[in-house]
Structure formats: C-alpha cells, structure tokens
Amino acid sequence: MLAGILLALIAGSFVALQNIFNSKVNQHTGSWSTTTLVLGMGFIASLIISLIVEGKGTFALQNMQPWYWISGMIGVGVVICLVQGVKLLGPTFAISIVMTSQLAFALLWDSMGWLGLEKVPFNFNQFLGVLVIVGGIIVFKFGGKAKGTEAAQAPVLGRTGTQE
Structure with a gap:
C-alpha cells in the first residue's frame, strides 16, 4: 500500500509539473500545437521505454476491448481542457x-x-x-481576502506577448 501511495504522490506532482510546462508551451503556440507536442513527445517516450522494458510484448494487444482504444482521444481532451483551464484560472x-x-x-x-x-x-x-x-x-x-486588499493580478500574455 505504501508503494501505491508513493506512486500516486509522484503522479500528482508530475500532473502539476506537466500542466505548468504545457501552459508555458501554450504561451508560444496554440492549444492544438501544445496538445500535439505533448502527446507526440509522450508517445515517443512511451514507445521507447515500452520497447526497452517489455520488448515485443508492447504489441500484444489481443483480448482487449475495442473501445479501450479511445483512451488516446480522451487524452487529447484532457490536455486541451487542462491547458485552457490553467490559462484561464x-x-x-x-x-x-x-x-x-x-x-x-x-x-x-x-x-x-x-x-x-x-x-x-x-x-x-x-x-x-x-x-x-x-x-x-x-x-x-x-x-482570506480582506475587502479592498486583493493583490493585483498579473496580465495574461497571449502568444504574441501582448496582453489579452
């Protein structure tokens, strides 16, 4: 159980870190470019590590429900929504x-x-x-925000470096 908790904590830190990086990439490109880069790099890294660790077992996909294949498409929605959510919130x-x-x-x-x-x-x-x-x-x-003492919000910069 301790190993599971530790891995979950690491995963949470990775999610937060990835979203910070994704928002920085999105400041220089569009949301779709960011998603393509993030998932493309993830695909390459996953493929290489999987081939090293699992070898030919990487491609043993029999007995898998066909609808499980949509997971990657769900990942596109995750990245797009997170990039926009971080940008807005x-x-x-x-x-x-x-x-x-x-x-x-x-x-x-x-x-x-x-x-x-x-x-x-x-x-x-x-x-x-x-x-x-x-x-x-x-x-x-x-x-914790007293009336009239709210901190000034930094302007959100768009892809061109101008305030949006």
Whole structure:
C-alpha cells in the first residue's frame, strides 16, 4: 500500500509539473500545437521505454476491448481542457478543480460499476469527503481576502506577448 501511495504522490506532482510546462508551451503556440507536442513527445517516450522494458510484448494487444482504444482521444481532451483551464484560472485553482472532478467521477463510476469496474458500495462518508474537498477549494480561492486588499493580478500574455 505504501508503494501505491508513493506512486500516486509522484503522479500528482508530475500532473502539476506537466500542466505548468504545457501552459508555458501554450504561451508560444496554440492549444492544438501544445496538445500535439505533448502527446507526440509522450508517445515517443512511451514507445521507447515500452520497447526497452517489455520488448515485443508492447504489441500484444489481443483480448482487449475495442473501445479501450479511445483512451488516446480522451487524452487529447484532457490536455486541451487542462491547458485552457490553467490559462484561464491559473495552475493551482485549475488543478484543484481537476482533481476534485477526478475524485467525484471515479466515485460515481466505482459506485455504479461502470466501464467494467467492480461495483463498490457508495456511502455518505465518501460523498462528505468530496464535499469537504470542494469546500476546501472554495476557501482556498475566495477565503482570506480582506475587502479592498486583493493583490493585483498579473496580465495574461497571449502568444504574441501582448496582453489579452
């Protein structure tokens, strides 16, 4: 269990780091160029590492449901939405919303047993946990600002380096 927790923490740090890099790339190109670059580089890195680690097993895809293949297309939606979310909301706020959404939808899919998942009973404590996280995001975003003392927001620069 400790290894799983450690890997999940590392994955979370990678997601946050990737979104920062993606937003920086998006400042110099468009969202679709950013998505192409991110997923293209990810494909190349995954292919090379997979060939080193798994060899020919990389291409052993029999007995896989055909609809699992859409995962890559879902990845396009993930990158596009995250790049735009970070651009519009900032990294911390956007990622906190993304993580809460992930948790809520994972809870829904688990409790319904959808997409081939083992059905996990839903309970009030799980729902309450998601609400506590949502409350934390609201406090994080809107709490602690005294009236009239809000910090000045830095202007958002577009691809051309001009303020949008």
